[in-house]
Amino acid sequence: KQEVTQIPAALSVPEGENLVLNCSFTDSAIYNLQWFRQDPGKGLTSLLLIQSSQREQTSGRLNASLDKSSGRSTLYIAASQPGDSATYLCAPLGGGGNKLTFGTGTQLKVEL
Amino acid sequence: DGGITQSPKYLFRKEGQNVTLSCEQNLNHDAMYWYRQDPGQGLRLIYYSQIVNDFQKGDIAEGYSVSREKKESFPLTVTSAQKNPTAFYLCASSIGGVSNQPQHFGDGTRLSIL
Numbered sequence: 001k002q003e004v005t006q007i008p009a010a011l012s013v014p015e016g017e018n019l020v021l022n023c024s025f026t027d028s029a030i031y032n033l034q035w036f037r038q039d040p041g042k043g044l045t046s047l048l049l050i051q052s053s054q055r056e057q058t059s060g061r062l063n064a065s066l067d068k069s070s071g072r073s074t075l076y077i078a079a080s081q082p083g084d085s086a087t088y089l090c091a092p093l094g095g096g097g098n099k100l101t102f103g104t105g106t107q108l109k110v111e112l
Numbered sequence: 113d114g115g116i117t118q119s120p121k122y123l124f125r126k127e128g129q130n131v132t133l134s135c136e137q138n139l140n141h142d143a144m145y146w147y148r149q150d151p152g153q154g155l156r157l158i159y160y161s162q163i164v165n166d167f168q169k170g171d172i173a174e175g176y177s178v179s180r181e182k183k184e185s186f187p188l189t190v191t192s193a194q195k196n197p198t199a200f201y202l203c204a205s206s207i208g209g210v211s212n213q214p215q216h217f218g219d220g221t222r223l224s225i226l
Binding site for chain 2: 004031032034036041042043044045046049051089091099100101102103104105
């Protein structure tokens with residue numbers, strides 16, 4: 001059974017810092033891995049999807065890397081802004097039925 | 113705009129009552145999913161459907177039921193057999209059948225017990 005761990009659970013940083021959010025998973029037989037953002041009381045917004053054959057994916061200030069063999073993914077946020085404050089979730093996809101397994105997330109607060 | 117609409121935003125259930133959560137999508141996606149989110153836990157899969165008139169149990173299907181009579185709709189019924197229904201429920205959809213497409217989520221329904 002896939003298990004996903006995200007470290008740190010919470011993070012508070014001043015504006016402008018570059019950030020690293022970590023995700024580890026136990027079963028490396030995955031098709032892809034998605035990073036999501038969740039604002040309080042809201043649904044999930046898909047940020048990046050990395051295919052199992054890819055090493056990284058970039059969108060604006062976000063860069064996600066994937067090391068499938070070691071069961072790790074990292075989300076880099078460059079030049080953080082207060083608007084980046086949210087919970088970030090990673091979810092590898094594997095097994096039958098296109099099933100995502102979610103971590104418990106990293107709660108990020110970027111302060112002015 | 114294309115997207116996923118969940119209703120209602122808030123829902124209250126009395127003891128012994130069944131309630132139905134609505135999920136509608138206009139993305140022309142084949143696959144739809146229901147997840148439950150509890151504080152301090154990751155999202156857990158309740159049911160999913162890869163195609164109309166077909167659905168499968170996820171990891172925590174007990175006390176829930178679904179139907180998929182139309183491509184755009186995937187309602188979830190929380191039955192009286194679900195003893196701890198208080199949670200945030202999220203519906204998602206994806207193109208389905210391929211692994212290189214993301215899942216898209218609605219804004220959720222928060223269910224509470226009266």
